[in-house]
Amino acid sequence: MAKRIDVSDLNIFYGDFRAVADVSMTIEPRSVTALIGPSGCGKSTFLRSLNRMHEVIPKARVEGKVAIDGQDLYEPAVDPVAVRRLVGMVFQRPNPFPTMSIHENVAAGLRLNNRKAKGDALDDVVERSLRGANLWDEVKDRLDRPASGLSGGQQQRLCIARAIAIEPQVLLMDEPCSALDPISTLAIEDLMHDLKSRYTIVIVTHNMQQAARVSDRTAFFTISGAGQPGRLIEMGETPEIFSRPGEKATEDYITGRFG
Amino acid sequence: MATATPLLAEPGASPPLRLTRGSLPRWAPAGMFAASLGAALLVMLVTSFNWYGWGALTFLLYVVVITTVSRRVEGSRRSTDRLVTALVFTAFALALLPLLALVWTVLRRGVPGLTFEFLTTTMRGVIGAGGGVEHAIVGTLLVTGLAALISVPIGLLTAIYLVEYSGGRLGRWVTLMVDVMTGIPSIVAGLFAYALFEIFFGPGVRMGAAGSVALSVLMIPFVVRSSEEMLRLVPAELREASYALGIAKWRTVVKVVIPTAIAGLTTGVTLAVARVIGETAPLLLVAGLTTSMNTDPFHDRMTTLPVYAFSAFATPGFPPEAGYQRAWSAALVLIILVMLLNLIARLVSRFFGPRTGR
Amino acid sequence: MSAPAAPTIAGGPVTPLDAPSHRRGDRIFAGLARGAGVLILVLLAGVALFLVVESVPALTASSSELPQGKSFAHYVGPLAFGTAFAAAIALLIAAPVSIGVALFISHYSPRRLAGVLGYLIDLLAAVPSVVFGLWGIFWLAPQLQPGMAWLGTHLSFIPFFAGPVSATGRTILTAGVVLAVMILPIMTAICREIFLQTPRLHEEAALALGATRWEVVRMSVLPHGRSGVISAAMLGLGRALGETMAVAMVLSVGGGVSVNLISPQNPSTIAANIALQFPESSGVAVNALIATGLVLFVITFLVNFAARAVVARRKDFREGS
Ligand SMILES: Nc1ncnc2c1ncn2[C@@H]1O[C@H](COP(=O)(O)OP(=O)(O)O)[C@@H](O)[C@H]1O
Ligand SMILES: [Mg+2]
Numbered sequence: 001m002a003k004r005i006d007v008s009d010l011n012i013f014y015g016d017f018r019a020v021a022d023v024s025m026t027i028e029p030r031s032v033t034a035l036i037g038p039s040g041c042g043k044s045t046f047l048r049s050l051n052r053m054h055e056v057i058p059k060a061r062v063e064g065k066v067a068i069d070g071q072d073l074y075e076p077a078v079d080p081v082a083v084r085r086l087v088g089m090v091f092q093r094p095n096p097f098p099t100m101s102i103h104e105n106v107a108a109g110l111r112l113n114n115r116k117a118k119g120d121a122l123d124d125v126v127e128r129s130l131r132g133a134n135l136w137d138e139v140k141d142r143l144d145r146p147a148s149g150l151s152g153g154q155q156q157r158l159c160i161a162r163a164i165a166i167e168p169q170v171l172l173m174d175e176p177c178s179a180l181d182p183i184s185t186l187a188i189e190d191l192m193h194d195l196k197s198r199y200t201i202v203i204v205t206h207n208m209q210q211a212a213r214v215s216d217r218t219a220f221f222t223i224s225g226a227g228q229p230g231r232l233i234e235m236g237e238t239p240e241i242f243s244r245p246g247e248k249a250t251e252d253y254i255t256g257r258f259g
Numbered sequence: 260m261a262t263a264t265p266l267l268a269e270p271g272a273s274p275p276l277r278l279t280r281g282s283l284p285r286w287a288p289a290g291m292f293a294a295s296l297g298a299a300l301l302v303m304l305v306t307s308f309n310w311y312g313w314g315a316l317t318f319l320l321y322v323v324v325i326t327t328v329s330r331r332v333e334g335s336r337r338s339t340d341r342l343v344t345a346l347v348f349t350a351f352a353l354a355l356l357p358l359l360a361l362v363w364t365v366l367r368r369g370v371p372g373l374t375f376e377f378l379t380t381t382m383r384g385v386i387g388a389g390g391g392v393e394h395a396i397v398g399t400l401l402v403t404g405l406a407a408l409i410s411v412p413i414g415l416l417t418a419i420y421l422v423e424y425s426g427g428r429l430g431r432w433v434t435l436m437v438d439v440m441t442g443i444p445s446i447v448a449g450l451f452a453y454a455l456f457e458i459f460f461g462p463g464v465r466m467g468a469a470g471s472v473a474l475s476v477l478m479i480p481f482v483v484r485s486s487e488e489m490l491r492l493v494p495a496e497l498r499e500a501s502y503a504l505g506i507a508k509w510r511t512v513v514k515v516v517i518p519t520a521i522a523g524l525t526t527g528v529t530l531a532v533a534r535v536i537g538e539t540a541p542l543l544l545v546a547g548l549t550t551s552m553n554t555d556p557f558h559d560r561m562t563t564l565p566v567y568a569f570s571a572f573a574t575p576g577f578p579p580e581a582g583y584q585r586a587w588s589a590a591l592v593l594i595i596l597v598m599l600l601n602l603i604a605r606l607v608s609r610f611f612g613p614r615t616g617r
Numbered sequence: 618m619s620a621p622a623a624p625t626i627a628g629g630p631v632t633p634l635d636a637p638s639h640r641r642g643d644r645i646f647a648g649l650a651r652g653a654g655v656l657i658l659v660l661l662a663g664v665a666l667f668l669v670v671e672s673v674p675a676l677t678a679s680s681s682e683l684p685q686g687k688s689f690a691h692y693v694g695p696l697a698f699g700t701a702f703a704a705a706i707a708l709l710i711a712a713p714v715s716i717g718v719a720l721f722i723s724h725y726s727p728r729r730l731a732g733v734l735g736y737l738i739d740l741l742a743a744v745p746s747v748v749f750g751l752w753g754i755f756w757l758a759p760q761l762q763p764g765m766a767w768l769g770t771h772l773s774f775i776p777f778f779a780g781p782v783s784a785t786g787r788t789i790l791t792a793g794v795v796l797a798v799m800i801l802p803i804m805t806a807i808c809r810e811i812f813l814q815t816p817r818l819h820e821e822a823a824l825a826l827g828a829t830r831w832e833v834v835r836m837s838v839l840p841h842g843r844s845g846v847i848s849a850a851m852l853g854l855g856r857a858l859g860e861t862m863a864v865a866m867v868l869s870v871g872g873g874v875s876v877n878l879i880s881p882q883n884p885s886t887i888a889a890n891i892a893l894q895f896p897e898s899s900g901v902a903v904n905a906l907i908a909t910g911l912v913l914f915v916i917t918f919l920v921n922f923a924a925r926a927v928v929a930r931r932k933d934f935r936e937g938s
Contacts, residue, residue, distance in 0.1 A: 100840075446892060594748060
């Protein structure tokens with residue numbers, strides 16, 4: 001199911017401000033790609049351009065090409081709603097729908113396409129998604145309880161279950177562990193290992209160890225100063241980037257010498 | 260995977276179809292709306308023209324066309340989305356309609372009678388045409404001014420109590436009761452003022468001051484609310500800086516806090532005045548009606564603009580046209596007053612207001 | 618008080634502190650502020666007390682002394698019904714429209730226009746009720762009359778449209794529409810505020826699942842705004858119940874209880890009845906009117922209180938989660 005993503009000459013703007021400049025990269029299917037770099041260098045912005053979530057911000061726009069298996073996401077005829085079903089997303093802070101139960105949260109995406117989805121088939125998908133997100137055992141007795149009663153780590157895994165319930169091809173994660181404790185973080189890292197056999201995963205992380213642990217390939221972004229756009233410095237196999245970075249800036253950042 | 264969507268079907272399915280499938284061009288809604296407008300107009304011309312019929316038919320045609328076409332091309336979800344969009348736009352148009360009709364009617368009917376003479380004569384000895392609102396304008400200014408004189412100190416001091424002395428239990432009660440007061444129907448405020456003044460002046464009492472008391476009951480909660488909000492915007496550091504200089508609390512409030520918040524306080528008071536200046540019912544009960552000028556709020560009936568407009572309508576005299584004309588022109592004067600106050604409030608807060616971040 | 622802390626920063630050229638006079642000033646000022654707060658409580662108690670005291674003569678009087686020669690309960694009953702009926706019509710019209718308008722401003726209109734559009738609707742709130750009354754009679758009633766005539770001819774089997782049809786259009790339906798227009802701004806303003814406060818996180822959660830705009834509204838905006846919408850409706854209802862002049866002017870009154878929306882014989886409302894009868898009343902009749910005012914006060918009080926309770930519960934909920 002997983003798809004290859006080809007990005008070419010991508011420029012991303014907030015109004016007149018160019019936040020990301022001239023990015024070209026290929027994201028391989030069935031792998032985890034980590035985006036690293038100092039804050040403000042445009043990692044989140046870039047990530048959100050991959051499922052057209054960027055444009056929900058007023059005056060935000062994108063120039064360039066993002067193609068999934070050859071299909072350009074930014075062609076005029078493409079429906080952003082369809083893109084987002086194809087490319088799921090997990091946010092930095094867990095955001096389950098507060099008024100819905102755990103079951104309803106997981107089913108929320110499915111219900112959109114099939115209002116009357118109910119019964120065993122739906123329950124199956126919910127169970128499978130929760131198992132997929134390593135959450136089933138913890139919540140199977142309280143599926144009807146509000147999602148807001150879960151811990152932060154559980155909520156984040158619920159959001160992952162919600163995202164994979166609609167079977168996207170690509171899963172984007174923006175610092176999914178930054179609001180979580182170490183044990184929940186480990187649970188989610190394990191989960192990524194399981195998921196990458198089926199999805200193309202792109203993860204933004206601030207944590208070098210995490211990037212090294214979970215990702216197959218790593219892309220390093222940086223900015224040259226305030227008001228400057230973020231740029232992709234280099235991208236390669238994760239062990240390669242971490243042991244023999246090609247650029248000085250990458251090495252400085254990885255070894256913590258970045259200002 | 261019964262519930263899985265066709266979107267995710269087989270890996271072999273061709274991607275271009277998936278992402279672009281079914282999407283109406285951007286101009287489709289506007290185009291269809293124009294077409295519905297035209298078609299409805301045709302129907303109207305063939306039968307008999309009527310603005311509401313045209314509007315309603317256009318709406319129906321547009322909703323039916325866009326939802327069915329969208330359902331065919333884009334599927335039921337997009338079709339529902341377009342239906343709701345149409346409903347939301349319609350709601351806004353519906354809300355705008357009375358506003359436009361109101362402004363237009365008041366201007367059309369009110370402007371012809373709005374002469375210099377109308378503003379500078381009273382109704383003394385007037386039968387039929389002629390006469391004016393001079394005494395009503397004076398009455399309105401006196402009654403509302405007196406109401407402001409009562410409400411502003413009480414309201415402002417209460418707000419200071421709530422913000423600077425943080426109240427405790429009494430504060431919570433006051434906050435709750437101010438909330439309750441905002442819900443008092445204006446006619447009840449009028450009854451209260453009547454009952455209060457009856458004690459001192461006997462049954463059937465009518466005077467401008469009683470009207471002011473009634474308006475105060477309506478105005479005080481406004482002043483408290485807005486002043487409270489404005490005082491809370493004053494940064495705590497300012498107060499602390501003043502205390503640190505050894506300046507007493509009451510002087511800090513008077514010399515530092517209030518001057519800092521003065522623009523917001525003025526705006527709030529102006530808006531509160533604008534709110535009550537159009538009140539009719541309580542003044543009808545306790546300020547009453549008279550044909551001549553009365554500048555003493557503590558003696559006798561005092562005409563105010565809203566009551567004047569109401570009575571010119573309710574007892575127009577003969578022929579009634581002259582009375583109706585006076586009612587509309589008085590209404591126009593009243594609206595101009597209210598809008599002027601709103602404008603002043605906006606300007607004060609725009610040019611002297613606190614610079615709230617971002 | 619904090620004044621005593623001052624001497625510790627001594628040394629500088631600060632004027633010597635005149636402690637006793639400062640403390641006196643502080644005491645007086647605090648007393649004034651507290652007095653104003655107490656005065657508000659007294660004022661509200663006074664409103665309730667005066668209404669009750671002045672109502673007693675009417676409640677104890679025999680039917681023959683009261684207006685229309687009816688007992689007070691029979692007098693106020695139809696008025697209370699008319700009040701509730703007119704307000705219900707207003708709410709039924711205003712609630713969906715104001716939710717729609719609020720959504721339009723918060724989520725559908727171009728962002729740059731949102732402020733101006735909101736201001737336009739707010740302008741409606743500034744229009745005095747006597748102007749709404751004039752507009753209702755001279756503009757709205759004639760506009761609605763043909764529609765009501767049509768309903769009377771074609772749907773007269775429904776009790777609401779039983780007729781006979783009013784020739785002037787000054788019916789309780791027209792009054793309800795005027796009231797709806799009058800409560801629209803406040804309801805819209807509250808709904809709009811609460812819709813705008815929907816957390817971005819929740820809207821983006823829906824968007825990322827591939828939700829359309831309506832689905833975002835349904836999944837995140839409306840659930841977030843539900844209690845706000847309810848309290849807006851209650852506040853609007855409170856306003857509609859207490860509104861006087863517009864109803865007094867528009868409605869052609871026949872007395873009695875009837876659900877007929879289009880006839881010239883309409884039940885009056887408490888507030889309108891007071892406004893119309895008070896200037897010509899004396900003696901016990903005045904007390905009877907004040908007693909009806911007390912009934913109105915209690916009804917609006919309860920409605921407003923329910924609205925606040927909803928808001929307060931929501932606040933607890935938010936702090937708890
Ligand atoms: N909503 C927004 N509007 C305007 N500028 C934004 C917005 N979000 C982010 N930016 C700017 O875009 C740049 C990149 O931000 P972001 O993508 O969040 O960086 P990162 O995720 O790498 O920390 C920053 O300079 C930031 O200030
Ligand atoms: Mg970020």
